[in-house]
Amino acid sequence: MLGSILSNILLVLGCSFLAAGLKFSESSFQATAAQTSASLMTLACITLVIPAAFHSTRENGADSDMHELLIISRGTSIILLGIYVAYLYFQLKSHSNLFEATPQRNQHGEIIEEDKEDPRMSTVAAGIALLGVTVVTAFCADYLVASIEETAERYHIPKIFIGVILLPLVGNAAEHVTAVWMAHKGKMEITITIAVGSSIQIAVFVVPLLVIVGWITGHDLSLFFANFETITLFASVLLVNLLLQDGKSNYMEGLMLVGLYIVIALAFWVS
Template sequence: MVNRIFLIAVAAGLPLSIAGSILQWPSLIMFGIYCLTIVALAGYMGRATESLAIVAGPRIGGLLNATFGNAVELIISIFALQAGLTGVVLASLTGSVIGNLLLVGGLSFLVGGLKHKRQEFSVYDARHNSGLLIFSVIVAFVIPEVFAMDMDEAKTISFSVGISVILIVLYLFALFFRLVTHRGVYKHKTDEAGEHEEPEWGAKKAIVVLLLATAAVAYVSENLVHTFETVGEQLGWSELFIGVIIVAVVGNAAEHASAIVMAFKNKMNIAVEIAVGSTLQIAMFVAPLLVLLSLLFEQSMPLVFTMPELISMVTAVFLTIILTNDGDTNWFEGATLLAAYLIMGIGFYLL
């Protein structure tokens, strides 16, 4: 039933998105159409990722989902950088970090916990991710803010470039560590879940669906960006709120849907890998890559966030680490993460 609804939404949403962008329909109407279309396409990305996860394992499946999901936000951010909207890009990166950890993680734990009283995932992966979260968000994001206070703009950009290169190199090392040198070294009983399950689609079909859905989401997302200014004025949304909440939620809709579905099916290793893995990919790869790409445009983007953005990201990291470091979760922990996200969302709305 749900799959049929997604099929109808995609079949109707894509033509309407194309027609509306050509005929310049009202921004509020197109905003709704774009968002619904992206959510429907995210459903297909989730099904394709689940099939790949069964074939390739939870780690690679989660990594693929995070990568395809973040590709959408990367495309949106590049267009925003080209337009000189560095503040919106930094805000969207903040929104991705707190959104993945608190919103996606919270909904996954809540939905999964309501069906399964207790859910387990790899404690070794949780502890490994904890160290990377502290490094990538607290060290690599807070340190530039502190040092930038005594630097001019040119030195701040140079410092940001240096940090970005280090982050990307360490992220590649982290992938090599988990997928090559230490693959299978740390085993957990839930790693074997779904071992004999048959995937809905074969690997080739799943990859084709992922590629087509990502291309469609990128097209719709690019048009969605052009509606933000008008919609923000009509609904009273600030640029910061649009970046932190709206762009982040819509841009990461694919992994949002996938993580919740995986948690509902008690595949917590994949759900956690999507939520936390996507955060790490944003902080250690997407953000530094955008800093480097911004050098190609008229206005370069330093890796310096505002104080509310920094405090929100640091809080999200510490809360996530405290709740996930035991490799065990329940619906109440999910509700706690969601409550933190709502508090931050209200704060960004009122700023």
């Protein structure tokens, strides 16, 4: 989960800014919508920091405060799921106009006309194709996860590096390519929706849902992450927030995001 979030907000968004920077000197997008998404990502990050901070301030061991961590995690998960539902309503219904595409301009300030594309698949066909690809991806992911142990031993790759860096890259490859391609075509709203929106989906929906499902099935899952992972996520979200707040992007901002991702990957390699 952590690796997927990091790859989306750093690598995918960074490569997208780079791709857009190769064609446009500066790309624009809806600052309000982007900042709302980034702020929600920050909220999710803070909810992961709180359990880690709670654990670090306790004098007892991890086993003794596990009950308190579970109470905090389960209550937080319920709140996050409610916020995610409200965010969907905000994005798709009440403030959908904020997520409409911003016209791109060339160096002379003239609006660049977008190429209109007619749909080539019906809704039913697209749904069936998406379902089929999801099933195939699930089997591939299961096989990939099962081979981690052997791969780590054979090639002397740290398991945490495989889990946080390599698996998210392989699992989300199609999504990554789509985000970069949309950025190169000047459709930054779609790019940010894919990159930041996917991270929000994982942090505000998938992770809390896993905690709730674990609660129902009798598995003690919490939102507690190790200090290093928590600090890494917080620093990444902070940088993304700073870069999105002006509603503009360029290739230099893309380099910053990709550079931070490489530094984090290096840290996980030696950890």
